[in-house]
Amino acid sequence: MQAFTSLFTISNLVPIVAIVVVLAGIRRAGRQPLWAEAYRRLGRNRAAIFSLVIIGVYCFVATLDSITWKSNALAQPESVITHLFNAMHVEAERTYSAPFAKMTTGEPHPHPLKGWHVLGTDGSGNDVLLETLRGCRTSIIIGGFTSLLITPVAVLLGMLAGYFGHRVDDLIQYLYTTLGSVPGILLNIAFLLVLGPGLVNLCFALGITSWVDLCRLVRGETLKHRDREYVRAARALGVRDIRILVTHILPNILPVVIITVTLNFSSLVLSETILSYLGIGVPAGTGSWGNMIDAARLELARDPIIWWNLTAASTALFILVLALNVFSDALRDAVDPRLRSS
């Protein structure tokens, strides 16, 4: 009963709501001719469908890892994945062990293992498969939440700068040129020092540097549309500026924005690992491929080489980023065949 009631918390509601909103948005967009055509083109692209399925699997794992409950009143809330692993008796060991091994590695007197580890265990005895699966949530949150943070800001500022020009344009251009003049990695480090470590703060720090390009792009696009005939006609009819921006220009630049955001997603996922490697990424305790790779740097120097940790994390990362890259390329080609890169 306790387990059941602890299921209904706000933190469990967030992933569900996010998924429902995304799916509803995709369905709704499908009613418009442009996106309906894009979906049809995507559907014919086998690589795109395949990578979409892979992204879906990662999102599914991330969702499973986000939904938590307590097994009893005193216990910490644990995610579905952790409960599953507990149910299968995959317990923490003493130290390293190779995949499928029966004894620990790296100890003078190897101890027999308590459980069975498909991908072995890391230095503190945690199951590598579990750690790898927990990294999915972190990556998806970093890509998704950061995009969610920067897109409204970049679109709003970019459209204002492009549409109104003059003073507004000068101010906004000044803002992003100043931010763009400082090397990105430094801004990330500085903001993380100010905000303190944490997954959400990491998203904010990454957002500070990544909205600039999107804003510049939106500004350029708005500038292109500002003097098109349909906008002039709307203005001649006495439509207010805000309405022109929201109902006329925004729908026309939205495809470009969506393509750019998807293309940007994978680089956000990749930058998490680099920041973790510099020691300012995701705090310890949150699953993170960056932290796993960072730890593996020293393990390669050991004799027997501890390779499974590094391999698991980097393969999981590689597959996700590859799927994201292939899918976003396919999406770009499907939405606007003129932008096709081949």
Add this chain to the structure above:
Amino acid sequence: MIGYLIRRLLYSIPILIGVCFLTFVLFYMTASPTEIARRNLSAKNPTAQQIKDWEHQHGYDKPKWQQFVDTTEGLFLLRLGRSDSVKGERVMTRIKESWFPSFEIALLSFTAAITINLSLALVVAYFRGTYLDIYGTSLCVFMMSVTYLVYIIGGQFVFGRLLKLTPVAGFLPGWESLRFAFLPVVVAVISGMGASVRQFRTFMLDEMNQDYVRTARAKGVSEAQVLFKHVLKNAAIPVLTTSVQAIPGLFLGSILLESFFNIPGLGNYLVDAINSQDFAVVRAMVFIGALVTIFGYILTDISYALVDKRVRLE
């Protein structure tokens, strides 16, 4: 053109002031001067008077806006000042000491990357539509999807530990430095290869669909001539601009490489300064970084106008 340059240079002044302001605010938010003083004073339990003296010596006791005006003015006159650390050495001295490793690695990787990527892009564009092209572009996407870290760790493991061809990390002056620079350069080239080759290939293919190419072919110019003479010349414009844009990145962009390979260059100096909260150094280095970046943008515009006669700077 001269007028345009003057305007651009004047416009860069408010941007640089903005950068200084940003650094100033960010650092005051992370640490107060008292904390920095406490950390840097060598005595274990500094008295209040010692801290006050330290703050006075480094100018942290003035009103905040006065500090900002003073330091910004100093930076604009390229008086970079002294470090906040115990030794209090001049920032300029450190820059003079450590610019060379950064420069060497940046220059080598820049030239190597451009040569290799451009040649590969030409090959792929020449064989467009064939299996070579398809596999080549797929390989590019694969290479783009591997994180920087795996290239670094893999490179160190294969070249440094297994083959023992190069040192794993570190740096030595003189000719010896080439041995240490090899691995960082290889990692820099390979990690950027996927994205660049794909981009350069797009530039080439964009040009191949132009009318003048069809005319050249119709006149009986061979495919290789079309590619190397006509297309390459025109595709040089976007290639040049993207490459020139990368130059400011060379100055500080190797921050990551330098800290991973433990190279005593400018990037490493900066990362150390951030970690020890040496505000004076960070301020100076970020200022120089911004200066180089803005200079790079102006350089991009100039090179654009020089290569393409249709572009007028106004």
